Amino acid sequence: MLTTVVFDADETLLDLRPAVTGGLATVLDEMRRLTPAAAGVLLADLESDWDAVFGELSAAPVVEIRRAALARSAARAGLDDHLDELAALFFARRYALTRPYPDVLPALAALRLRWTLGFATNGNSRAERCGLGGEFTFELYAHENGLPKKPAPQFYASVVEAAGVPAGQVVHVGDSLAHDVVGPQRAGLRAIWLNRLGLPRPPGVQPDAEISTLADLPTALDRLQPAGVAVSGRPGSRHVADLESIVGSAEQ
Template sequence: MLTTVVFDADETLLDLRPAVTGALVAVHEEMRRLTPAAAGVSLADLESDWGAVFGERSAAPVQEIRRAALARSLARVALDDHLDEVAALFFARRFSLTRPFPDAQPALAALRRQWTLGYATNGNSRTERCGLAGEFTFELYAHDGGLPKKPAPEFYAAVARAAGVPAAQIVYVGDSPEHDVLGPQRVGMAAVWLNRRGLPRPAGLRPDAELSTLAELPDLLTELCGQLNPSGWPAGLGPPR
């Protein structure tokens, strides 16, 4: 039976995009304050620097990728020496602007009555810096203690260890088909694809369920339990505690 719900962080519980955009706007303003040459650099250039570095080093810690991307942006206008202060500005703004989606905390509150709740991310969205402190029984961050990123099987094995239950008792919820559906399913977890933007389902993706908002999650999980236990609940087991 399912007992444990584990959430991805960014773009699942956390509305990261406005925070990153706001932080890049601050960096862009600071660059233009430091040198007139930065007038020739656009916000799109800063975003493309992240994309380029991420493409080269996707397995690296996200803070390192961001720092390398900022270094690339600063190098466009010979501001290389300002990396430390600009990175500090970026991260301060990114964390101060990061908010949970409006549907996140009501869903967590409803689920907490029956489920063990976990948080497992490839990124650096620490719950205490993103408005989610105290919401979870356990939290996992890639690169803590050498933990490889999703979709490495070791990541999901660490999730099960942290939960203290077999993979078959865990349902993973997240926005990434590869990281939050295929990866968990490969190790025997159930997986719910959170498709907030109504994207077409990728070929071959078969989530145990798909939803567009976390508001649907409590009822959906109750249904999912029924589907995964088609003969009904044996005495003493029942839907999630």
Template sequence: MVTTVVFDADETLLDLRPAVTGGLVAVLAEMRRLTPAAQEVSLADVEGDWDAVYDDLADEPVIRIRRAALARSLARAGLADELDRMAELFFARRFALTRPFADTLPALGHLRRSYVLGFATNGNSRAERCGLAAEFSFEIYAHVRGVPKKPSPAFFAAVLAAAGAAPSSVVHVGDSPDKDVQAAQEAGLRAVWLNRQGLPRPRGLRPDAEVRSLAELPSVLDRWRTTVG
């Protein structure tokens, strides 16, 4: 019987991309205020600096990856000494702009009447800072209390321990085919792929269900609620 629904955060519950862009716009404006050299630095440059450092740091905390990307951006304009202040500016703006998708709160409100809800993320979107305070019975964050990032099985072991539930009674919902669907299934959970963009299903991906909106989730879960195993 399905008792627990666990959600990924960024791009599942939270519309992160506009917030990140807003944070980078604020950093770039401050860089340009500080030095004419920053006039040659574009928004595309600072956005691309994340991709440039990500592969080497993928297993690190997100805040460390973002600081490395910002360091690369600042070096473009000779502003390496400004890293701490620019990181503070970025994160303040990023959290101020992070909002749930329009379908998030209605879906959570509906599901809470029937299921235990959890929040589980690789990122640094704390629920209470992103418009989701008090929405969940438990929250799991990678790199907190030794929890590794998804797709590690230990991440999902932490989810199950927090839920106090067997894998077969837990559904994981997320936007990442590998980290949220395949990894959850390998840990014994059911997995729902939230495919907001209607992307083609990757070869070999077999989610237990696929939805375009969280508004579709209650009917999917209700069909499973009394299913054993």
């Protein structure tokens, strides 16, 4: 019997891209205010700085990766000494703009009646800072208490431990095939791919279900339940609780 649904954050529950773009635009405005040398710096340059550092730092905390990217951006205009200021501006604007997709809160409200809900992310999107405070029974963040990033097996083991049920009772929901489907399945969890963009599925990857919107998640979960199992009202203990989960992984 499935009882617990765990969600990825960025690009699964949270529409991150506009928030990151808005944060970088704020940084660029400040750079241009500080020095004429930034006049030729483009938003596309700041966006490319993330890609330039991500490969080497992919296992690092997202805050460190972003600071490294912003350091490159600041150096474009000789503003190395302003890194702390620019980083603070970026994160303030990024969090102010990060909000759930329209289908998220209605889906969570419906699912909470029947499932235990969890939140597990590689990124730095804190639930309480992104319009999702109080929505989950448990939250897990990579690099807190030594937790490695997905797809490390220890990450999913920590999800199972936090859920308080066997791995086979947990469904992981997210947008990343590597982090939210293949990784969880190898750890014994079920996995639902949230494919908002309608991307083709590569050969050899088989999620337990695929959906394009969270509105379809309750039906997908019902179909994954063993025959004859009906999930009823939510018990008081999370060890016997019941709900959904989505997980997806875009950082920043």
